[in-house]
Amino acid sequence: MDVARIGFIGVGGVAGGHLNYLSKFEDAELVAMCDINAEQLAKRAEDFGVEDTYADYRDMLEKADLDAVYVCVPPFAHGSIEEDVVATGTPIFVEKPVHLDMEPAIKKYETIRDSGVINAVGYCVRYLDTIVPLKERLADHKVEMALGYYMGGAPGGWWQQRDRSGGQLVEQTTHIVDTALYVVGDVAAVGGGFATRTPINDTATIDNMSIAHLYFENGAIGTITSSCALSQGFKTGLDIFARDLVVEFTYGGMEIRTPDDTYNQQTGNDMFPAEGRAFIDAVKSGDRSSILCDYGQGLKTLEVTLLAFDAFQQRTVLETSFQPGE
Numbered sequence: 001m002d003v004a005r006i007g008f009i010g011v012g013g014v015a016g017g018h019l020n021y022l023s024k025f026e027d028a029e030l031v032a033m034c035d036i037n038a039e040q041l042a043k044r045a046e047d048f049g050v051e052d053t054y055a056d057y058r059d060m061l062e063k064a065d066l067d068a069v070y071v072c073v074p075p076f077a078h079g080s081i082e083e084d085v086v087a088t089g090t091p092i093f094v095e096k097p098v099h100l101d102m103e104p105a106i107k108k109y110e111t112i113r114d115s116g117v118i119n120a121v122g123y124c125v126r127y128l129d130t131i132v133p134l135k136e137r138l139a140d141h142k143v144e145m146a147l148g149y150y151m152g153g154a155p156g157g158w159w160q161q162r163d164r165s166g167g168q169l170v171e172q173t174t175h176i177v178d179t180a181l182y183v184v185g186d187v188a189a190v191g192g193g194f195a196t197r198t199p200i201n202d203t204a205t206i207d208n209m210s211i212a213h214l215y216f217e218n219g220a221i222g223t224i225t226s227s228c229a230l231s232q233g234f235k236t237g238l239d240i241f242a243r244d245l246v247v248e249f250t251y252g253g254m255e256i257r258t259p260d261d262t263y264n265q266q267t268g269n270d271m272f273p274a275e276g277r278a279f280i281d282a283v284k285s286g287d288r289s290s291i292l293c294d295y296g297q298g299l300k301t302l303e304v305t306l307l308a309f310d311a312f313q314q315r316t317v318l319e320t321s322f323q324p325g326e
């Protein structure tokens with residue numbers, strides 16, 4: 001195949017980013033798109049010159065001749081989309097988080113795996129050009145602690161409803177959790193807590209602030225913090241510590257400090273098109289080695305965030321039988 005013919009299911013915010021870079025790839029063609037929001041669909045279709053549009057993705061899968069499908073629906077809206085796409089044998093790119101519940105997501109994973117189709121999940125941070133040198137540098141050290149942050153303001157709409165987005169940890173901070181899994185290692189146990197003392201508005205059901213504790217299989221520990229109640233912004237990134245090693249990693253670059261030297265690297269690429277390039281290359285060649293996050297890996301990250309959220313309900317209560325000064 002010289003040119004990959006692409007279809008979209010869901011053409012809202014994130015799809016705009018994917019459509020932008022795909023429209024510039026010489027070996028990709030935007031062929032069809034679908035969205036249940038007719039106005040949004042019409043706007044995207046016009047902006048990207050796509051004539052073949054659908055209100056129901058099943059019609060698109062039946063009628064359009066596609067080499068790959070991007071699934072860019074919100075976390076609560078996955079339904080049976082993945083199963084229906086892979087039933088046509090078409091490679092699939094699914095935006096993160098892949099679902100809000102493990103049980104249906106595991107079934108989707110098994111269906112995708114058994115179908116053998118090329119699959120990718122949108123954990124785009126893995127594609128930053130700082131990640132390979134970071135992983136190389138960490139290979140010489142035993143990481144002992146990671147502190148992550150996704151601390152800023154709140155997007156609107158479904159994002160603010162916990163039953164629709166999964167909450168900030170599951171929907172947004174998942175990028176930082178995924179980066180920690182990718183560069184530090186797999187997680188064996190989780191814990192955490194959350195707080196909302198001054199809600200961001202009258203209708204939001206997500207928590208203002210949370211901490212997720214990660215206990216890595218290799219013995220390292222971590223805490224990933226989230227806040228959507230800081231409209232003035234704060235920070236997004238991951239700090240990593242080993243003996244005599246400090247790493248400060250953000251999307252914009254990283255600094256690695258030892259007692260002897262400081263290494264600085266600014267990010268030199270755009271993670272979105274880099275992620276798309278890897279997927280389209282895999283679709284065209286059949287070689288999936290360029291894909292850094294497949295559905296199974298995306299599912300592992302989902303599991304950590306969902307279980308950390310569940311762990312919020314459990315805590316060890318102090319049973320203090322004395323008061324200082326008595």
Ligand SMILES: NC(=O)c1ccc[n+]([C@@H]2O[C@H](COP(=O)([O-])OP(=O)(O)OC[C@H]3O[C@@H](n4cnc5c(N)ncnc54)[C@H](O)[C@@H]3O)[C@@H](O)[C@H]2O)c1
Pocket residue numbers: 009010011012013014015034035036037040057072073074075077095096097122123124171
């Ligand atoms: N990788 C990233 O950095 C990144 C950034 C933003 C969003 N996301 C993820 O992308 C997903 C979508 O987020 P968004 O911000 O684009 O949301 P959005 O609400 O802007 O867009 C989602 C679109 O999907 C459509 N839709 C819903 N159900 C549908 C269905 N059954 N068939 C067809 N269309 C349907 C909606 O009408 C809407 O237009 C979320 O899972 C989000 O977490 C990822």
